[in-house]
Amino acid sequence: VTGNINFDFEQFEYNPDRSDKSPETEKYVWDNLSGKITLKKEKRVSISVVTGEICGIQTTGVLNKAPDRTSLKVSTDKEVKNDLQELFACIGIKKQNMTGLFSLDAKIEGVPDNWDNGHVEFECNNGKIKNFTALSKLLTIVNVADLFSLHGIKDFFSTGYPYSKAKLTGKISDNSLIINDFSMIGNGLNMFASGTIGFNKQMDIIVLVKPFKVIDSVLTVIPWVGMDLGNGQKAIALIPIQVKGKTGDPEVSLYTGKHLNLGQKHVRDFFKKTASLPSKIYRSFESGDSGNVK
Structure with a gap:
């Protein structure tokens, strides 16, 4: 028929x-x-x-x-922004970790447990992320409590991390979402990310945290992150974090350049474009320099 x-x-x-x-x-x-x-x-x-x-x-x-x-x-x-909270409530998600107004364009192809083609474009504006395990762990490692208090977010872990814009572009391959480019412009710091989220609920992502102020000098032990701004003052251009493991409760740790696969062009392009790395720092990536954080 x-x-x-x-x-x-x-x-x-x-x-x-x-x-x-x-x-x-x-x-x-x-x-x-x-x-x-x-x-x-x-x-x-x-x-x-x-x-x-x-x-x-x-x-x-x-x-x-x-x-x-x-x-x-x-x-x-794309001209109409939809409410994430309204969507979560409608589909029965009780734990609403993210608020904001969003637009979505996505395509997925394959079979269950083997989605092998497609793309995702997601943008969300003017919201908060709260009760999100990976983000809480990430910010604990970076130790930005003082930074947020300067921006009037004293109760960050209870009220959430406010952002003005979050955007994700990626593709579907090997039953995973490959994140080509993710950026979040927030109040106090910006974050950028690239990596993989599997439909088997496993993830492996590199997050670059880009603060708006000088951070504790302890973190400058990572050579390609710390940069001399002159007069002996050290500043952090960006802080790399690895988020890996189960999507609901991943392991989060400081990331060092020795594990970075710069042989992959999309990784090099991501670091160059998204993080806006000064040439001095990028040369350290390519030479394989890394620091040890204990």
């Missing part, structure tokens, strides 16, 4: 067939849902959503389903 079916629903309900679903996620409701279903040969189906609103978010998308492969593309209107 082949052919097209146009649909236009004032309201459409979907009940996931999951044994672990909670009362909050027993059903999803789309309003003003319209599009087309295309039945193709060899049991292939394509569903195109032209208009639809779910969880207060206007979305469009295309689902292509074949016996051996699935692809899904979802996007929101």
Whole structure:
């Protein structure tokens, strides 16, 4: 059987067939849902959503389903910022670690447990990150309590880390999200990151923390991080942190250049472009210099 079916629903309900679903996620409701279903040969189906609103978010998308492969593309209107908290509440996520207004453009291809192609572009503005284990560990290592107090964030760990803009671009490969470029512009410091988040809930990411002020001189024992600004004053251009392990509770540690794989072009480009490294520091990367932090 082949052919097209146009649909236009004032309201459409979907009940996931999951044994672990909670009362909050027993059903999803789309309003003003319209599009087309295309039945193709060899049991292939394509569903195109032209208009639809779910969880207060206007979305469009295309689902292509074949016996051996699935692809899904979802996007929101970039001109319309959607509320993360409203989305979390709608899909039953009780622990809302991030607030802000977001837009999304994503595509994923493959099969469950082996997603092998796609891309993700995510941007979020004017929000906070709170109760997030990896970030709390990261900031504890960097020891920026004094820095945040200068910016009026005395209760950071209880109220959250405020940011003005967060943006992520990446691709899907080998059942993982490969983060090509992540940046977060915050109140007190900026953060940049590149690495991998596996759909098996394992992650390996390098985060560069770029403070707005001079940090404790102890951290200048990492040669390619500390830089002499003149008159004997040491300043930190950026602080590298490795976040690795389970996504819910990863290990976080200071990162040294000796483990950095500069043989990968995207890693070199990331450090050059995102961190805006002075040439003196970048030369230390390439020469393999590193410091020891005990």
